[in-house]
Amino acid sequence: MTPLLRGRLLENVSLFVTVANIKRTVFVQFQVEMVMTLAVAFIGAIEIDVGSAIRINFKESVIISVMGDRYNKYFMKLAANEAREGIKNGDGGPFGAVVVKNGEVIATGHNHVLSNNDSTCHGEIDAIRKAEQKLGTYNLSGCEIYTTGEPCPMCLAAVLWANISRIYYGCRAEDEARIGFRDLKFSEILGSDFGSGLPEGFLEERNREMCLEVFNEYEKMGAERY
């Protein structure tokens, strides 16, 4: 729950669920930049007032349709910001990740391979560890993860172990290879059908251009590749 739910916004949002043409009302009442806050508030309002079955339906049919690409772009932007912070600090490669549940950020993380001397501390792993600590469980069912780069086999497996339901990634493995990382090599070793049994839509490329900007920044820095 967000503090907003205890304030006036909750009343406003609660009203929306009872009126027709919700989509139009949202745009009249709130500017586009507020739509993320609104989305979280909606989820809270429906949880309180209507019930979980309708919440799920409502989230998918209204919030995502209202937000469209902005829903995913918002979280990918956070992942890119994480990656940027990591490379600025010299923590590791340009890899940031965000774990999201019902439109709410649970944790953000980035690659710490260099700063921690830890070859396993990829962005996804960092975000997953933090999310699990925050929620007090190893089970991240119902969560999605946004990551600036296509997950390596280790991270892909970590996502599965954590029961995360979906991965959105920005750059492709070939982009990672282009700036000097070994992702494609591992794919060759493990075989081209690695991951072929994943459910349809489990991995989805989004906002590649946005994430490529961070990759390009890292490349220009001439920082370590590993």
Ligand SMILES: [Zn+2]
């Ligand atoms: Zn990885």
